[in-house]
Amino acid sequence: MPARDKILGRIRHNLKRGPLGEEAANALKARLEGHSRGIVPNRTELPHKAQVDLFVAKASALAATVARIATLDEVPEALRDYLTAHNLSTKIKMAPDKRLDALPFDKTPMLEITRGSAEPSDEVSLTPAFAGIAETGTLCMASGPETPSTLNFLPENHVAVIKASQITGTLEDSWDRLRAEYGVGNLPRTINFISGPSRTADIEQTLIMGAHGPRRLHILIVDDEKKS
Template sequence: MAADRTGAESPARAAILGGIRRTAGALRDAEAARAAVAERLAAHPRNLIPARTALPPGPLVELFIAKARSVAATVERVAADGVPDAVADYLAGRNLPARVRVAPDPALRALAWDRRPALEVGFGPARPDDAASVTPALAGIAETGTLLTASGPGHPTGLTFLPSTHIVVLPVERIVGSYEAGWDLLRAAGDMPRTACLVTGPSRTADIEQTAQLHAHGPGRLHIILVDGTAAAHG
């Protein structure tokens, strides 16, 4: 690896020394890099926000519904006490078993599930034989009809991915215009969760012969129950 007869470094020596110089430079800049990351995390800079999301609450809800339906989700609006009926009727209307695994969120637990005695309701993490789940959502993002969910004791992450049918309960007052507004709600909720999920329609892929297939890596059905007049779920 010594210099050749002309005094020039060999390619191997130049590569080694170049790597050492880059590493030394990176170490010198590490403190500045950490400071830059901390500043960015504290500032929460905004990206470009679509003008179509600058709407009053009513039209914003309608935009969310339209966007969610455009990506093959189904949506209905109910009163504060209508969630158990909406869940039972949705399953019956699609000839699905009258059995759901519900996230142990306090607001979901407090619902009058016994109004539908034929509906078998279990609370807790997803099990291998669960065909349908009911979970809360932290926010609905009207920009793309996307749901933002946060994991925690009241919302085991597996309920979002394992059952083939995912039913989400979302208070209308938690519909926001942009992704940035959704992240604001997440930060305001307290400590960052282990997992935050963005769900836009049912799971799908077009990897196989460029043909869209539902239920690829998660639920093949996504049903959103918008609840008027209550913060029924918030996880």
């Protein structure tokens, strides 16, 4: 008997039943399609502005750094300021994303921009985030042709750009946004939830930053909602 039948048969035998009847199966299918939320922390039940502040506070507590800028056009200068302040390489591997392509890098000639997925020699990556989660200060990154996920992990320094309007309250809010964007039941190949830079405590329970992923995570928040 194939292992699949053996395993499923054994489960059913031990549950003292056969395959679920139509009614029971429909109830489970409805549950799967209902996407109903369980208990969600009420800490994010805040006006959106306060949610953004919570995101900043939470991300900072996770050892990410955050800078808030007024418009997307300020990204190149903010990036330059961050890299020079930390004495980091100005060679940047940028996600081949249309919004980033439109940035005025002519203002920052010292930044050397290449586009594509990550290679081991890349030291700094610049990527757009899909969403931010105020609850825990977490970034939600969705992979795609314009957003290769290796950029989130291979370079030592990861700079992520997110608009304030992309910051939501909870994990569940990001699921709703993903379903709206990619269709129900579909996810991009990789969804990365990122909460601060890489770390390990595997040597004598001592916390060390930069285990395999980025040592530094810098988040540029574009305050796109200020004008309204």
